Amino acid sequence: xxxxxxxxxxxxxxxxxxxxxxxxxxxxxxxxxxxxxxxxxxxxxxxxxxxxxxxxxxxxxxxxxxxxxxxxxxxxxxxxxxxxxxxxxxxxxxxxxxxxxxxxxxxxxxxxxxxxxxxxxxxxxxxxxxxxxxxxxxxxxxxxxxxxxxxxxxxxxxxxxxx
Amino acid sequence: xxxxxxxxxxxxxxxxxxxxxxxxxxxxxxxxxxxxxxxxxxxxxxxxxxxxxxxxxxxxxxxxxxxxxxxxxxxxxxxxxxxxxxxxxxxxxxxxxxxxxxxxxxxxxxxxxxxxxxxxxxxxxxxxxxxxxxxxxxxxxxxxxxxxxxxxxxxxxxxxxxxxxxxxxxxxxxxxxxxxxxxxxxxxxxxxxxxxxxxxxxxxxxxxxxxxxxxxxxxxxxxxxxxxxxxxxxxxxxxxxxxxxxxxxxxxxxxxxxxxxxxxxxxxxxxxxxxxxxxxxxxxxxxxxxxxxxxxxxxxxxxxxxxxxxxxxxxxxxxxxxxxxxxxxxxxxxxxxxxxxxxxxxxxxxxxxxxxxxx
Numbered sequence: 001x002x003x004x005x006x007x008x009x010x011x012x013x014x015x016x017x018x019x020x021x022x023x024x025x026x027x028x029x030x031x032x033x034x035x036x037x038x039x040x041x042x043x044x045x046x047x048x049x050x051x052x053x054x055x056x057x058x059x060x061x062x063x064x065x066x067x068x069x070x071x072x073x074x075x076x077x078x079x080x081x082x083x084x085x086x087x088x089x090x091x092x093x094x095x096x097x098x099x100x101x102x103x104x105x106x107x108x109x110x111x112x113x114x115x116x117x118x119x120x121x122x123x124x125x126x127x128x129x130x131x132x133x134x135x136x137x138x139x140x141x142x143x144x145x146x147x148x149x150x151x152x153x154x155x156x157x158x159x160x161x162x163x
Numbered sequence: 164x165x166x167x168x169x170x171x172x173x174x175x176x177x178x179x180x181x182x183x184x185x186x187x188x189x190x191x192x193x194x195x196x197x198x199x200x201x202x203x204x205x206x207x208x209x210x211x212x213x214x215x216x217x218x219x220x221x222x223x224x225x226x227x228x229x230x231x232x233x234x235x236x237x238x239x240x241x242x243x244x245x246x247x248x249x250x251x252x253x254x255x256x257x258x259x260x261x262x263x264x265x266x267x268x269x270x271x272x273x274x275x276x277x278x279x280x281x282x283x284x285x286x287x288x289x290x291x292x293x294x295x296x297x298x299x300x301x302x303x304x305x306x307x308x309x310x311x312x313x314x315x316x317x318x319x320x321x322x323x324x325x326x327x328x329x330x331x332x333x334x335x336x337x338x339x340x341x342x343x344x345x346x347x348x349x350x351x352x353x354x355x356x357x358x359x360x361x362x363x364x365x366x367x368x369x370x371x372x373x374x375x376x377x378x379x380x381x382x383x384x385x386x387x388x389x390x391x392x393x394x395x396x397x398x399x400x401x402x403x404x405x406x407x408x409x410x411x412x413x414x415x416x417x418x419x420x421x422x423x424x425x426x427x428x429x430x431x432x433x434x435x436x437x438x439x440x441x442x443x444x445x446x447x448x449x450x451x452x453x454x455x456x457x458x459x460x461x462x463x464x465x466x467x468x469x470x471x472x473x474x475x476x477x478x479x480x481x482x483x484x485x486x487x488x489x490x491x492x493x494x495x496x497x498x499x500x501x502x503x504x505x506x507x508x509x510x511x512x513x514x515x516x517x518x519x520x521x522x
Contacts, residue, residue, distance in 0.1 A: 012282045137280050153493065
């Protein structure tokens with residue numbers, strides 16, 4: 001990656017708008033290039049400052065909100081205690097279900113292969129859907145909303161929702 | 164002309180001079196006629212595009228330039244027709260190329276979903292049943308490539324644009340333009356805001372005139388109330404994000420993709436008007452998926468293929484794979500060792516020919 005390209009990408013990097021490949025490329029460049037690294041850290045400081053919330057006086061509404069949330073969290077913690085009592089029982093049930101699943105999978109290899117290939121096909125469909133939406137987003141003669149709806153139809157059909 | 168000649172001459176002189184002037188006038192008139200005829204012949208050789216085509220090209224130019232950079236907020240309805248017909252309503256927030264947020268209002272299965280395009284990332288927040296985020300990538304420079312392709316195709320006449328008329332969409336006057344590639348293939352109809360160039364309505368229509376899919380705005384504001392934070396990935400609800408789908412930059416050829424993935428890439432047999440536009444390899448782990456994008460200038464076909472991983476087991480218990488399932492705009496199937504997905508509006512005969520050519 002050239003310094004010029006790195007300069008172009010730094011802002012998008014701070015906004016988390018880079019793809020994984022671009023991010024890896026840029027970070028590799030920043031590790032190797034001191035001048036770009038300085039620029040990136042300067043921009044990061046500005047970025048952080050811009051996002052820092054402005055200080056404001058605390059009003060009664062805010063305090064009432066905090067008290068309400070504390071009360072709600074107490075209620076939740078009571079529910080958690082109940083959960084702690086039932087956890088061992090649920091653990092036993094889960095272990096049983098897992099054992100049955102393992103037995104079922106190991107006793108019928110044909111079914112396992114079939115499920116495996118289905119999972120692979122689903123992965124392919126998911127990737128194809130996202131890629132199709134991505135390409136539509138970059139094509140003036142395509143419509144991203146239609147591509148997204150088509151992807152949804154495909155996913156629903158794969159899970160037998162659409163007939 | 165001869166009336167301007169001096170009068171202080173004899174009558175014989177006058178007759179002679181009148182005769183000369185007449186010849187001159189005749190020659191001038193003949194010359195002018197020849198030049199007119201010549202320029203007309205030139206016009207016949209290099210005709211200007213008909214008025215409807217010129218209007219269509221002007222509107223498309225506005226759409227590809229100003230229309231792409233005009234921020235707006237709109238309510239939009241999107242419909243797909245056919246066996247898996249579906250309608251959805253969305254709020255669209257558009258802040259420029261690669262900065263778009265679509266919030267789904269209906270149907271119930273999609274309500275609450277958000278599609279966020281942020282730079283090179285495309286994030287789909289799925290609200291139901293388990294909230295999660297699926298992430299993909301917009302291929303680098305795809306927008307510029309597709310825009311240039313369209314411009315070139317219009318210039319060389321591979322793609323024809325025609326102005327149909329005007330219509331009101333979402334309270335705005337829109338010019339209607341049809342963009343076609345060849346006989347028998349679906350074409351696009353675009354409603355473009357006469358003033359801003361923004362696309363207000365979109366239709367894909369098959370050769371018989373049936374609408375395959377459409378989206379249209381019911382309300383649009385060019386003074387949007389959104390703020391930059393709406394387009395940040397961090398604005399999505401903090402839920403589990405599935406591993407992003409990694410993709411390489413576009414590759415030059417199928418052979419290059421084969422080197423990248425380590426398996427033979429199968430290419431479909433398509434009508435001659437389709438040409439291979441781009442090749443991508445997607446996915447971080449083996450086996451990686453190969454995407455082939457074909458275009459006839461107006462319609463795109465995207466074919467993805469990926470070998471099924473457990474090939475040894477598949478051979479031990481031979482499977483016929485999954486049969487072809489197709490809806491408007493998407494088809495998927497798998498053989499005993501490879502899974503395919505095809506995105507694009509194709510006639511059933513062509514779809515079956517593609518499937519057969521990949522066996």
